[in-house]
Amino acid sequence: MKVFLSVDMEGISGVAVSNHVSPEHKEYERFRKLMTADANAAVEGAVSAGATEVLVVDSHGPMTNILIEELDSRARLISGSNKYYCQMEGIDGSFGAVFFVGYHAREGASDGVLNHTLLGRTVYELRCNGKPVNEAILNAGIAGDHGVPVALVTGDDQVCAETREALGDVEAAVVKRAVDRFTADCLPLERSRALIREAAARAVERAPRLRPYHVPGPxxxxxxxxxxxxxxxxxxxxxxxxxxxxxxxxxxxxxxxxxxxxxxxxxxxxxxxxxxx
Ligand SMILES: [Zn+2]
Incomplete structure (x- = not known):
């Protein structure tokens, strides 16, 4: 099975404030390493459960955050931001599962860590056929048009709850509890990476039985x-x-x-x- 792995940054283990995810800030260099490590945990879990190919898509800000020199050598990486399908560039019907790693809650619905929707300075709310969506739900529809189910979400408790409410019983790895938009109660990294690995393995096992999230047109x-x-x-x-x-x-x-x-x-x-x- 091929796995499509879209990796955002606000929901990465240990991330709590904007400085952690902003390339202009010196803290960022620490957190892009942690982002790469969460992606690696998901790759490792997927491969251990039989994934044959993993495509990692850098899905935050300039989309050049993941350090390829530290990325698991069993994965390929799409790096850069000029893409027609944004965080879902490269998806097609040959994949068996989509994973969302390091995702975050939508703006204004909860105290989710760094909650926003797609472009934080520009967008207040985004609705699909009248319903507000977060980025995971938005992107699930793209995968759904290709017949590919979402099998895993990782991030804080809020994004996992939002996503499961909309998409059903997908695997979730809760790596932190949102206290406020700019405060998180974080698991130690070893534990959160173990959670991601285990959830990723279960996600690959369960993916053939999950239903794609298809939104019929128009x-x-x-x-x-x-x-x-x-x-x-x-x-x-x-x-x-x-x-x-x-x-x-x-x-x-x-x-x-x-x-x-x-x-x-x-x-x-x-x-x-x-x-x-
Ligand atoms: Zn982001």
Whole structure:
């Protein structure tokens, strides 16, 4: 079985505050090593349960966080951020399971550690067919269009609860308890990595019996931005409907098409939040 491993950073073992995940801050160098170690724990668990191939997709910020020199040699790595499918670049129907490692809760729904949705400075809330989604649920729909189930989520207690509520009984490794958006009660690293390894192995074993999260078309995404400028400039595209002062909507015939319209819209919105030039 091939495993697709999308790795974000806010839900990595030990991460509690923004400085830990911001390349400009000196603390970041410590935490990108921890990010690579959590990814390795998932690779090790997957391979121990029979995974034959693992694709790791760096899915945080500039998407160049994972240290390839420390990555398990049984995995390949997609590094870099110019991608049509963002945190899901490279997914196709040849994979048997999707893992979300180091994920975080959506903005505003809980005290989840570093809770935000996709672009923290730009997006206030993102809805798929009217329902607010976090990044795991958003990305599960992309995998679902390829017929691939989500089998594992790792992060704090809040992201694991949100994701299981939406996707059903996927494996979860809770590596920390959210105290506040900027405070976490963290397990020691040895224990959290063991949890990830064990959950990853169970996820590979259970994946053939899990149902892909398929959202039938047409699919509509609505975005509430933090400001009005983002909504104003996103509507430069005729396919973007401005449905409120800070809200736009896009509709695609199927999930993959809708996601691409959404992602393009978000890129324009972010670029214009403080003036295009
Ligand atoms: Zn992130």
């Amino acid at each position: 699919v509509t995404f609505e975005v509430d931005f933090k400001g009005t400028a983002e909504a104003h400039m996103a509507a430069v595209f005729p396919f973007v409907r401005r449905v409120g002062p800070r809200t736009v909507a896009v509709t695609g015939e199927n999930y993959l098409e809708a996601f691409r319209l959404l992602w393009g819209t978000l890129i324009i919105a972010r670029a214009s939040a403080a003036g295009v030039i």
